[in-house]
Amino acid sequence: MNSIRVASFGLVVAFVFAPLPAQAQATGPGSGLPARMAALEARVAKLESGQVDAADLVGTYALYLLGVELHGGNPAQIGVETSVAIFPLNADGTGSGTVTDGRCDLQQAVPWVLTCGEEAGSGTFTWTVENGTLVIPGDENLVATIGAGGRAFIFGGTAPGAGFSNLGIAIRLPNQ
DSSP: OHHHHHHHHHHHHHHHTSOOOGGGSOOSTTOSHHHHHHHHHHHHHHHHHTOOOHHHHOEEEEEEEEEEEEEOSSSOEEEEEEEEEEEEEOTTSEEEEEEEEEEEEEEOSSSOEEEEEEEEEEEEEEOEEETTEEEEOSSSOEEEEEEGGGTEEEEEEEETTTTEEEEEEEEEOTTO
C-alpha cells in the first residue's frame, strides 16, 4: 500500500515540476527573455540620451497653445488666445492638421470693450529635426524642444517689442 502512495506521489511531483510543453515556450532568434531585455535596455538608453531623430517623431499629435498679448498706450489692450490642433508628422517630412483658435481682446474704452471669437482652419507643412529640435519652417520658424523620446515637444517665447508671449505643448496620441 505504501508503494502505491509513493508511486502516486512521484507521479504528481513529475507532473507538477515537469518542463512546459515545447509549444508554450518561445522559440527562434530574439524571442527569449534575454533578447527582450536587451531590446528594452536599448530603447531606455536612447530615451535617456535625448538623441531623437525624425523617425522617432512620426505619429499624430494634439497641440495646445496659449498666447497672451499686452499693449500699453491709449487705448490699452489685452488679448488671450488659445488653440487646439490635431496633426500627424509623416515619415516623409510633411504634416497636415486642423486647428481651432479662440481669442478674446479687452480694450480700454468708456466702457471697456470685450470681444471674443473663434475660427477653425486646416493646412499642410513640412518639418525636420535639427540638432535635437523639431523645426517647422515658415514666416517665422517654429523651433520646438523635443522631450520624452519624441512623445512630446514644447515651444514658446516672447516676441521682442510686440508684447506677445506664447507657450505650446504637443503630446503624441496613443497608438499613433
